[in-house]
Amino acid sequence: MEAIPQSERKGRLEALAPELIDELSVTSGRSRDLPALPDADRGVVMRFAPNPSGPLHLGHARAAILNDYYVRRYGGRYILRIEDTDPRRVDPEAYLSVQEDVDWLGLMITDIVYQSDRLDIYYRCCRDLITIGAAYVCTCDPGRFRELRLARKPCPCRENPAEENLSLWQKMLDGEFVEGEVTVRIKTDISHPDPAMRDFSLFRIVNSPIHPRTDATVYPLMNFSVTVDDHLLGITHVIRGKDHIANTLRQRYLFDYFGWVRPHYIHYGRMSISGVVLSTSGMREGIASGTYSGWDDIRLGTLRALARRGIRPEAVRNAMLDISIGETDISFSWENLYAHNKAIVDPEANRYFFVPDPVEFMIRDAPIHEAKALLHPNDPSRGYRALTCRGSIVIPRDELAGNAKRSMLRLKDLFNVRIEETDGHPVLVYAGDSLEEARKAKAPIIQWLPAEEKLPCVLHGQEGDCTGFCEPRVAEEIGNVVQFERIGFARIDLHTACGIEALFLHR
């Protein structure tokens, strides 16, 4: 199947099984293939490797979904690797929240690995490296080393014999050094044009805080643990952001020293995301100070915040696949995400009236009338909401405020009202049931609620809140996404003594 180009598949399928064509377009949602991966035809082993410092956000989702896509496409294993080798950047609660977010995204994870379980493996590999003279224990002051590196000069420790390095390394493991005193460095090329490549660190000591999963004090730096694990876990392809390009180059030294075969690497470009807070530390501070209500505050870019607003994981997936793995820097488009989400949510969401900034009117000469508004216009079988008008209604204030020209309104699924003026105040007068007349008069068709049949409702948006009333039956939709007619989609979050709390999703 994979050997057949996407462009030819539909044609071939048409010849073989025409009845499946419809299914093809329904299930795919999007049709374009991502670029093929080299050496992938016999399956792949890939990984998603977050640092457990907080819940996952949109930035993580890209890496997670891109890798997931290829594992599904080629078959193989998908390893969730928890990179918790920096005690300072480990939030104990994040082990759980990362798992929850991975589940929400629906990743096809086959294995889970915690790097904090593998410290002994890293220690052994480091010992090997020191033994062959590829790494040394450096006792220089970090500032001093930086100067030397910039001057392309080796530090004195570089010349120490392997035996001495091995005993220093053992002393590190025995706890005879404290944080900052020593580091293990790899021997690269001390005059490499990129200073970032010159004898970078492999291990360091961290005395505090205590790691939630281990009592170790010697920790590998990312480039070391990543290299060892990528090899030992048999990773075939690595897809990650281009902020890792330098790391890929650094890891190459390690692969070469160990004599290991490198995986294939793809570095996608930077993705800027506007409108939400993304940095884990920024979010944590905001939550601590009370600026944000929690990790799922609607102003944050965490997956749980998106979920709370009513974004579906499939929409996130489709948006990320649209973006693909290009090396160009891009800006994430909420519009495109919303379009994907709307495609999923629109057929499902029941319709309701929400009247923001309401004003109450007694309609003169109004007959008592029950409106039957469909729960979904494209699916009458779901039934309708019955709203009885006994004369008093609420409508949005700006339906009367702005356009003085309007002389008639159509209350949706009810009847027409004429706008008259008495003593400078608008008055609504019953003007018949004819939809035709309303159309002829170009009367806007607006949402409304019976004055005695309404629930207080706050619609929380990212830019601020909007208060008003909604239909009582919205209380049955807790947790669901509904469409407030003429306003947009919203997820019904809570029903409290004060009324409904709804979260605006998108138009």
Next chain:
RNA sequence: GCUGCUAUAGUGUAGGGGCCAAUCAUGUCGGCCUUUCACGCCGACGACUGGGGUUCAAAUCCCCAUAGCAGCACCA
């Protein structure tokens, strides 16, 4: 500053010498449908960063410029 990566419509993307006066999606605008400014349908709008070069032929290859981004941690 040094090292490296990238550059197609508002946004995302396809195209990797002739099939490109450039694909698809989204968006915007107009129309149709419709008792929502939703959905659906039809149509329109809108881009190859600039300059050199190679070539019969360049969005596509090369060089320079410009711009953006990344890395230069005992973080990941």
